[in-house]
Amino acid sequence: MIAWNHLGQAHSARWRSESGAPAPRRVVTADDTLSADTAYRLACEGTGLLWQGDFQNARMLLQALMRRVERKPRKAAARAAEKAAAATPAQLFHLHRQAQAQRARVLSSILIPLEADYGIDLRRAPDWRQACTEAWGPADGEASVATLRELLGLVGAFEWRKKGVDVPALGAGAHNRIHPHYGVFSPVRGEYVDLVADTSLPSTTLAFDVGVGTGVLSAVLVRRGVQRVVATDQDPRAMACARDNLKRLGVLDRVELLQADLFPPGRAPLVVCNPPWVPARPSSPIEHAVYDEGSRMLRGFLAGLAAHLEPGGEGWLILSDLAEHLELRPREQLLAWIAEGGLRVLGRHDMKPRHAKATEAGDALHAARMAEVTSLWRLAAIG
Structure with missing residues (x-):
């Protein structure tokens, strides 16, 4: 389960994660007023951002987080390049996987609430119920929460399956x-x-x-x-x-x-x-x-x-x-x-x-x- 507070009320829902990652320990509600820099800071701290605003703005925020993950300060980039140059192939592989895992953690910070039938009750939200059903099976009548990143991957797989x-x-x-x-x-x-x-x-x-x-x-x-x-x-x-x-x-x-x-x-x-x-x-x-x-x-x-x-x-x-x-x-x-x-x-x-x-x-x-x-x-x- 994942739990959060909103307007002084406690809420909880089923947590969905294909990778088996645990739900964020700290969850805050977020909407269109949240800046990308603040979102990035919260994401790096491990805070989940339960989205309450316009769905398409959540997608734009995810893209902004991607840019910030890939953008490294000059000194940090130089240190990383120096470390990679001295690494063995096995060490390079493990560094690569560590970087992938860190990137995934940050980009998984945007959370989307799902209705009991997999519907998304947000402004301008698409209807992804069929894609969710093909991935997870028939809806069980229970509200849930998943990361936006996982939902996008799920829909991408759904399109691959059709094509x-x-x-x-x-x-x-x-x-x-x-x-x-x-x-x-x-x-x-x-x-x-x-x-x-x-x-x-x-x-x-x-x-x-x-x-x-x-x-x-x-x-x-x-x-x-x-x-x-x-x-x-x-x-x-x-x-x-x-x-x-x-x-x-x-x-x-x-x-x-x-x-x-x-x-x-x-x-x-x-x-x-x-x-x-x-x-x-x-x-x-x-x-x-x-x-x-x-x-x-x-x-x-x-x-x-x-x-x-x-x-x-x-x-x-x-x-x-x-x-x-x-x-x-x-x-x-x-x-x-x-x-x-x-x-x-x-x-x-x-x-x-x-x-x-x-x-x-x-x-x-x-x-x-x-x-x-x-x-x-x-x-x-x-x-």
Whole structure:
């Protein structure tokens, strides 16, 4: 719950946070009379600003806070640059994540009250009830409060879900789009999809897709002629998203969806897995697709793969080497886990990333991203 006082009266409501962040300990009501400088000072102190004014002015205030977060005094900027120049790649990564977390805390200070049906009773407020319902489920008749930043992300995801993401590996025309749900990572990094689409199949009878996500790799395998795919994920949102996409693409009859951690029962001639690439702690549910604390999923896949491969079968591990360039996991460690799993490397297909950050010189992790390569490792059981 989140609590505040307004005009001498105590109020409370349900607190909504996708990342699980606690509600601000101190909350004040705010409206159009609040200056951006005062709002920024309060936000840096950890105070929540429960908005009571014009909704569009709240959006403008958020943009003003963004400018202030990104604007650093000359001396502070010089100190930060000096610190970054002396840092190791791993230290740069952790500094980058600390800066991201601090930025998120400040920008999450603007709070929006929601009615029991997800309506927003503020001047010039949009109707985002459908977007909230798709993200959080049907309204439960309870008033709540969420950050404006989270609501904007939720609506952005809602628009992505309606529009979809074009996936050339699924073919041309209308039936090649993936519609990511809120909280499920979108397949915007196309190189891992292309690697699965272009590598020679060891068999077309059966494949396991471990960590199905949006369902894009299962769909690619079916479009390539695999007769049956068993796809797993432990996230209910991912399961619902994959089912919706596979149905849209007309391939659901050839894919069995199973909610499970890692492998389904049995063996297959092909087992595919695209685990999170960076061994770090996720700060929100959607970051579980990017960060794998302690390399839990990667290690689990490699440890259990041999037991789920048919004789002569292949395991396809799709993995970026970004963690290696950030000095978070050496290549020797990956090779050791492969050997410990009773596996050998049959081959490897590499692809350079094509996303915008790979060439963005201003990115804090520019050097690592420039060197990054995404690989499909073809693995087989020893003996």
